[in-house]
Every structure is written in structure tokens, then in C-alpha cells.
Amino acid sequence: MFFRVENLTKKFGEFTAVNNVSVSFEKNVITAIIGPNGAGKTTFVNLCSGLLKPTNGYIFFNGEDITNYKIHKRASLGIARTFQIVNIFQGLSVWENVKIPLLSRKNTRDIDNTITKLLTFFKLENIRYTTSSEISHGDQRLLEMCMALALNPQLLFLDEPLAGINPQDRGVIIERIVEMKRSGITVIFIEHDIESVLKMADEIIVMHKGEIVAKGPSSSIKENDFVKEIYLGGC
Amino acid sequence: MERLSNKFLFFVLTSILLLTFALPLLSGAYTNYIIIKISILSLYAVAFNIMFGYCGLLSFGHAIFFSASAYTLGVSLTKLNLPIFVALLAGLLTSVIFSIIVGFLSLRHKEIHFAMITLALSMLFWGVVMKWRSVTGGEDGITGISRSISMIAYYYICIITVLSCLFIIYKIIFSDFGLLLEGIRENEIRVEFSAHSVVKLRMLAMIISGLFTGIAGILWAFLDGAVTPTIAHWSFSAVPVIAALIGGPQSFVGPIIGTIVYVIAEDFITRFTLYWQIWLGIVVVLIVLFFRGGIVGTIAKVVSEFYHSKLREKYREREN
Numbered sequence: 228m229f230f231r232v233e234n235l236t237k238k239f240g241e242f243t244a245v246n247n248v249s250v251s252f253e254k255n256v257i258t259a260i261i262g263p264n265g266a267g268k269t270t271f272v273n274l275c276s277g278l279l280k281p282t283n284g285y286i287f288f289n290g291e292d293i294t295n296y297k298i299h300k301r302a303s304l305g306i307a308r309t310f311q312i313v314n315i316f317q318g319l320s321v322w323e324n325v326k327i328p329l330l331s332r333k334n335t336r337d338i339d340n341t342i343t344k345l346l347t348f349f350k351l352e353n354i355r356y357t358t359s360s361e362i363s364h365g366d367q368r369l370l371e372m373c374m375a376l377a378l379n380p381q382l383l384f385l386d387e388p389l390a391g392i393n394p395q396d397r398g399v400i401i402e403r404i405v406e407m408k409r410s411g412i413t414v415i416f417i418e419h420d421i422e423s424v425l426k427m428a429d430e431i432i433v434m435h436k437g438e439i440v441a442k443g444p445s446s447s448i449k450e451n452d453f454v455k456e457i458y459l460g461g462c
Numbered sequence: 463m464e465r466l467s468n469k470f471l472f473f474v475l476t477s478i479l480l481l482t483f484a485l486p487l488l489s490g491a492y493t494n495y496i497i498i499k500i501s502i503l504s505l506y507a508v509a510f511n512i513m514f515g516y517c518g519l520l521s522f523g524h525a526i527f528f529s530a531s532a533y534t535l536g537v538s539l540t541k542l543n544l545p546i547f548v549a550l551l552a553g554l555l556t557s558v559i560f561s562i563i564v565g566f567l568s569l570r571h572k573e574i575h576f577a578m579i580t581l582a583l584s585m586l587f588w589g590v591v592m593k594w595r596s597v598t599g600g601e602d603g604i605t606g607i608s609r610s611i612s613m614i615a616y617y618y619i620c621i622i623t624v625l626s627c628l629f630i631i632y633k634i635i636f637s638d639f640g641l642l643l644e645g646i647r648e649n650e651i652r653v654e655f656s657a658h659s660v661v662k663l664r665m666l667a668m669i670i671s672g673l674f675t676g677i678a679g680i681l682w683a684f685l686d687g688a689v690t691p692t693i694a695h696w697s698f699s700a701v702p703v704i705a706a707l708i709g710g711p712q713s714f715v716g717p718i719i720g721t722i723v724y725v726i727a728e729d730f731i732t733r734f735t736l737y738w739q740i741w742l743g744i745v746v747v748l749i750v751l752f753f754r755g756g757i758v759g760t761i762a763k764v765v766s767e768f769y770h771s772k773l774r775e776k777y778r779e780r781e782n
Contacts, residue, residue, distance in 0.1 A: 276655070302657035314655075316648040319641075327645045330638050331657035378657055 229254040229413060230275075230382055235284035237270050237437075244270040246437035247284070252382075257404065257414045259428035259445075261421070267437040268417045269311060272384045275415075276308045277301045288382070303331060305381035309371045309388060311417075317360040321351055324359050324370055328377040341377075349373045349403065365396035372403065376412075383407065385416035389423055401427055425449070482621060486614045494617050495685075500725045501624040502681045503701065507709075507717035508631055509674035510702035515711035516635060517667050518647035519572060522699045523564050523580030524675050526587045529694035531557040531676035532683040536604035537597060553680045554673060560587075561672025562665070569664045572650075584696040591694040603690035607683050620681055627674055632714055634670060643667055704746055710756025719757050 231251035237244045245267045252258055260268045273279040275286060277298040286294045293301055307328075316324050325342045346352040349369045354362055359370060368388060375383055388404065389397050404427055408414055418424050424431065424445070431448040433441040441451050448454055486494050510524045531553035538549035568579040591598045598604065609616055634640055642663055645653045653660050683689050692698060701724070702717065709720025727745070731738035753760045 278651075297659070298651075298654040299657050299659045302655055308655060314649065314652055316645055316652060318648050319644065323641060323644075326638075327642060327653065327658075328656035330642065374652075374656065 229289065230415075231287045232275065233285045233287070235271070235274060235286065236282045237267075237274055237279060238282045243437050245274060245281075248437075248439055250432065250439055250442065252413060252415060254381075254413055255408060255411060256429045257408050257416070257427055258430040258432060259424045260415065260417045260432045260434060261419070261424060262434035262440075265436075266434040268434050269386055270437075271434065272308065272386055272415070272417060276306060276384055302328075302378055305379070306384070307375035307378045307380035307382070308384035309368075309375055309386060311386045311390060313364070313367045313371055315359050315367060315371050315374065317358075319359060320356050321346070321359055321362065321370055322355045325373055325377050328374050331378065345373050345377055348376075348406075350399065365392050365399075368392060368396075368400060369403070372400070376407065380412060382413045382415070385414065387417050387419065389418060389420055397423065483618075486617050491613060494613060496725060496729060498617055498620045498681075498685055500722055501621055502678050502685065503705065503725060504718045504721040505624045505627050505681070506675055506678040507702040507705040507721045508628060508714070509671050509678065511706050511711055511717045512631065512635070512643070512667050512671040512674075514703070514706055515713075515716070516640065516643040516647060517664055519569075519664070520577045520703065521568075521580045521671075522577055522696055522703070523568070523584045523587075524671070524702060525584055525694055525696060525698040526560050526564060527557040527672040527675040528679040528682070528698065529587070529591065529689070529691075530560045531679035532689045532693060533591065533598055533604065535680050535683050536607050536689040539608070540604055540606050541597075550680060553683075554676050557672050557676025557679065558669055561668050561675075564672075565665045565668035569661055569668060581696055581699070584694075584699050588691065588694045588696060591691050598691070601691060603688055605688040607687045607689065609684040609687065616684065620685070623677065623681060627677055628718075631670075631674060635714060639663075639666070704742070706756070707746060708749055708756055710758035710760075710762075712755065713758045713762070716756050716758040723757070 229252055231249075233249050235245055235248045248271065260271065262268050270279065274281050277293075277296060277300075281294065284294070285292060288301070288304060288306065291304075293304065293306075296304075316327065319327075322342060325345055326338065329338050329341060342355075343352065346355055349372065351366060351369060351373060354366065359367065362370070368391075372385070372388065375385075385404070388400055392400060401423060404414055404416070416427070418427075428445050430443065431441075431445050432439055433448065433451070433454050441448055441454050443451075482497065485497060506524070506528060510521065513519045513521050513524075534556040535549050535553040538544040538552050539546065544552070564580060564583055567583065568576050571579060592600055594600075611619070635643075642653065642658060645656070645658075646660055646663060650660050653663070679693070682693065702721075705720035705724050706717045707720065708723050709718065710716030724742070727742060728738055731741050735741075749756060755763060
């Protein structure tokens with residue numbers, strides 16, 4: 228299996244944020260993680276990306292145990308992520324933001340062309356020299372995805388990529404996520420907007436109180452009674 | 463506008479450079495001494511600022527690297543009678559070794575914890591310098607370090623060495639490595655998620671910073687022909703901190719401007735009172751409270767605001 232976690236648990240004192248989760252993800256599939264606030268979705272992604280250390284359990288990537296790997300080592304293996312609150316280099320230009328992850332690649336000879344290609348893909352080429360704190364929130368979200376993509380990742384975690392984005396920009400972001408899948412990237416994302424989830428996701432995982440309560444193709448999850456009750460409000 | 467300001471900057475820098483090289487022919491020994499002191503301390507401040515201004519880490523331990531190289535040079539020349547090139551190499555190697563040790567102990571921490579660890583190590587180092595009399599000479603230090611050349615020749619060697627070092631640091635700061643350091647200052651976690659080890663990058667920055675601080679220490683030892691424990695005391699680590707704050711830590715020239723102000727202010731105020739630190743303290747407090755970007759940062763802000771207001775006026779005229 229491409230990416231898998233076994234008995235993953237994270238406790239903060241007495242509180243268990245992620246409780247004995249075992250799940251696997253196949254290559255080149257877009258998976259959405261949904262669930263009410265406090266379900267443990269972001270903690271799960273933080274554990275997978277290395278931001279948090281698990282209390283118990285294991286994480287495997289391409290068959291390799293990466294549980295104790297540091298963030299930069301996971302990133303160099305091809306695991307990238309974005310954050311719920313945009314996490315970029317606010318004081319640097321858009322160009323420099325994309326250059327930093329690209330500098331981790333072994334071959335940096337054609338770096339300027341690669342940056343231009345990436346910025347064009349995300350329609351950011353016109354603001355390349357603008358300081359990133361001065362661009363719109365939607366562009367900042369796109370920039371963060373662009374930075375993640377600059378790592379040439381195999382697996383990409385997106386934490387609420389549509390949060391705070393206006394309807395026009397949402398379309399662009401959804402389009403880019405689907406295109407990423409087409410180029411061979413496995414995407415796992417957290418999202419609250421169920422309409423957008425159904426547009427993008429091949430598979431859906433439902434989390435509740437730190438546990439996975441349902442997993443399956445989008446069509447079947449939509450009809451799941453438990454999911455309707457706890458997440459879709461019984462509709 | 464940009465082309466004009468570049469031309470102006472080029473003109474100013476060339477004038478300063480020519481004046482600096484012509485100065486020994488025009489002025490007395492004391493002025494030459496002050497210029498050498500400014501140049502050495504400028505190198506010290508710029509080297510320190512690699513950690514402070516670019517990595518965002520406030521080190522109170524740079525006196526260790528400065529004095530380690532100076533003391534090693536002193537011991538090598540006066541006690542071991544080693545050839546000068548061997549002594550120079552030994553001095554530089556010592557500052558690199560100490561920067562690795564200090565980096566290893568401190569770089570996993572940041573903010574106040576990093577500052578406190580470097581401060582504690584600095585005090586520890588000073589304690590060793592004071593107590594290890596057989597090697598360091600204790601309170602008396604090491605005297606009789608001969609540079610075997612005239613003061614004017616040393617002036618030129620010093621200026622050329624410092625300018626070469628500043629040029630190399632400038633190249634490093636404005637390289638890809640410098641961009642990564644700025645990235646660390648801006649957002650450490652994002653640098654990690656960009657597949658770079660923050661600890662390794664900081665360690666490399668610390669070694670570079672320590673090496674150039676060591677060069678400044680060697681130049682200092684030759685200037686006075688002696689090494690005293692004053693340069694190993696933690697308060698000597700505060701010199702580049704103050705210089706960077708006065709000049710502006712987020713620019714390359716800021717610490718140089720700050721050092722010029724610091725040395726001239728010290729020299730000027732001590733003519734009237736021995737308590738020159740009180741006045742300097744007041745200046746630093748005022749700068750930190752009201753001019754966060756230091757002299758360079760404040761000037762840049764004023765120029766930028768003026769330039770933008772002119773642009774706005776231009777657009778308004780066009781619209782009308």
C-alpha cells in the first residue's frame with residue numbers, strides 16, 4: 228500500500244485526539260477527510276506530515292516506516308502539505324516563496340524555468356515579484372499549493388484548501404487539485420464544504436471523536452446513515 | 463528612480479572608499495586607529511548579523527569566537543613561537559571549532575532560550591580565560607603580539623581584509639543559502655516542510671558567522687599587540703548587538719552604520735564623561751522604542767513613503 232497508518236494514536240494529556248486509527252491510501256486517488264469540528268482531522272494530518280509525534284502507532288510510506296522521521300526528511304521523500312491557516316513566507320516575494328522548496332531538489336540548474344512553469348500553472352505569474360503578504364487570500368492559498376507542488380511530491384495533504392475563499396477562486400483551486408491527481412499526485416484533503424468534497428474526492432473518510440467511522444467511495448458515503456446523522460445533519 | 467539611486471549609491475561608496483584609502487596620508491595616528499577599530503568592529507557586527515538579522519537568532523556568545531581566535535593567535539605567537547601563518551590558521555580553526563560547539567549546544571533552541579544558552583557559554587568561556595593563567599595570562603592577558611609592520615601598512619592590510627570579508631559575506635547573504643536563512647527567520651516550519659533541515663542550515667550559518675568573527679578577533683589582536691579578557695567578557699558580545707540595533711539588523715549595511723555611530727559616539731562622549739555607556743544606553747532605548755528598523759530601516763521607510771506619495775500624486779494628476 229502506498230501510504231498507511233497502523234494503530235495511530237495521539238493523546239494530549241487526558242484528551243485523545245486520534246484514537247487507534249488504522250487506514251491505508253492508494254496511489255493516485257483523491258481522498259477527502261470530513262467530520263465535525265474536533266473530530267481529529269487536522270491532528271491526523273499533523274501526525275502524517277511529521278508536525279506532531281504520535282503517542283502510539285506507525286506510519287508507512289512506500290513500505291518504509293517513517294514514524295520517527297523529521298519533517299524535512301518526510302518532505303524530501305515526497306510528502307508535502309498546506310495548512311488550515313495559510314503558511315507561507317509573508318515577508319518574501321511570490322518568486323522567492325516558490326524558490327525555497329525548489330532549492331531542496333538535487334538538480335537546481337533550470338530553477339528559474341521551473342518557477343515560471345509552476346507560477347503559470349497557478350496563474351500567479353503576474354504577481355511574481357510582489358511581497359506575498361500583499362497578495363489576496365485566494366492567491367496566498369494558491370501560492371501555498373504552488374510551494375507544496377514545487378517539492379515534486381508523491382503525496383499531498385491539503386488542510387481546508389477552500390477555507391475563506393470566494394466562489395470564483397474556489398473553482399480555480401478545485402480545478403488545480405483535480406489536475407494534480409492527473410499528473411500522478413495522491414491528494415488527501417480536509418474540507419467542510421460537502422459540495423466541493425463531492426466534486427473532487429474519489430474516496431471519503433469520515434472521522435468522529437478521533438476515530439474513523441466510515442470510509443468508502445463518495446457515492447456510498449453520501450448514503451451512509453451514520454454520516455447523515457453526525458455530519459450531514461440527517462438530510 | 464532606481465537607476466538614479468544606484469548611481470548615487472555607487473558615487474557615495476566610491477567616495478568613501480577613496481577617502482578611506484587616502485586617510486593615512488591626510489590624518490594622524492589616532493584617526494587611523496579609530497578607522498581600523500571601526501573596520502574590525504564592522505566585520506564583527508556584520509558577521510554577528512548573519513545569525514541575528516538573517517537567521518533571527520540573538521546570540522550573546524560571539525565574544526567567544528572573537529576572543530578564541532585572538533587568544534589562540536597570541537598563545538601561538540608569544541608562547542609557542544609558531545610561524546605567523548600557522549598561528550593565523552590556528553586562530554581561525556579555533557573560532558570554527560568553538561562555533562561548532564556553541565552551535566551544537568544552542569541551535570536546537572530559539573528566542574530567549576538560544577540567547578540565554580549563548581550568554582551562559584560566554585560567561586563560562588570568560589571564567590576559563592580569567593582562571594587559566596598559565597595559558598591566557600588571566601587578568602593581564604597576553605602582550606607582545608608583534609605585527610612586524612608599520613601602523614600605516616597594517617591600516618591598509620586591515621581595510622583590504624575587512625572589505626574582502628564583507629564582500630564574501632555579501633555574496634553569501636544574497637545567494638540561495640542567504641534566501642534559505644531569510645526563510646528560517648520568516649517561517650521556520652515552512653522551511654522544514656520545504657525539505658530543508660533548519661538545524662543544519664543554522665549550524666552552517668553559525669560556522670560562517672564564527673569564522674568571520676574569528677578573523678575580526680585576529681585583526682584586533684594585531685591592532686593593540688595584546689589580548690585582554692575584556693574581549694572575552696559577555697558584554698563584548700553586546701557590542702555587535704547594539705551596532706546592529708542602531709544601524710538596522712535587516713539590512714547588510716545596517717550593522718556597519720551602527721558600528722560607525724557606536725565607535726564615534728564612544729570616542730566623543732568619553733571626552734566629556736567616563737559614563738559614556740549611560741548616554742549610549744539612552745540612544746539604544748530610543749532607537750528600539752521609536753525606530754525599530756534602526757538608522758537604515760528608518761531612512762529606507764521615509765524614502766519609500768516619499769517615493770510612493772510622489773507616485774500617487776502622479777497618478778492623481780493623470781486621472782484628473
